[in-house]
Amino acid sequence: AQSVSQHNHHVILSEAASLELGCNYSYGGTVNLFWYVQYPGQHLQLLLKYFSGDPLVKGIKGFEAEFIKSKFSFNLRKPSVQWSDTAEYFCAVTRYGGATNKLIFGTGTLLAVQP
């Protein structure tokens, strides 16, 4: 069965620090990959997605992620975080070309950015 692992459950950073959140998935076939963010009191929002092509994808608010197929990874990065990036971040996958949109989510990483 598909699964998604996010290794960091809680991350605390100071403003301007660099961020990298790990995400690994287990599935032998081709996948679509997503990062969603949930700001305090707000709904899940799409940060970025990867379907095919350039494995380095750029999203909103300066976030980017790199798909490394050999490592089954899709890590999220940001060179310099801001206090407003405090949120919970979820990695998710769906099967490429599948007949369903079912998203498998990781357990989430809670990021706290200290001013």
Place this chain on the structure above:
Amino acid sequence: KAGVTQTPRYLIKTRGQQVTLSCSPISGHRSVSWYQQTPGQGLQFLFEYFSETQRNKGNFPGRFSGRQFSNSRSEMNVSTLELGDSALYLCASSGGLAGATYDTQYFGPGTRLTVL
């Protein structure tokens, strides 16, 4: 375009009651999925509807059911509520093209259900 809307936003019920939650997808979207979010289990897939047909179902008991109407609006129902059903229930919509390739889900604000 208006986003995904869910009603009600908050609900308090007691054990044994039933509840119906509603979701209106983004205009033009035909696929609606439901997820349960809890602190212990995270985000778990409940079911997906496309063109009024259930396309996939997660590992939840039969007390959880749903349906989709011809205008793509969807409802989910939970019967005989248990304390463990307390959660944030999220609805997501997408274009839902056949095969679901390149499809992206957009989430609503959720309905916070508390079971006492």
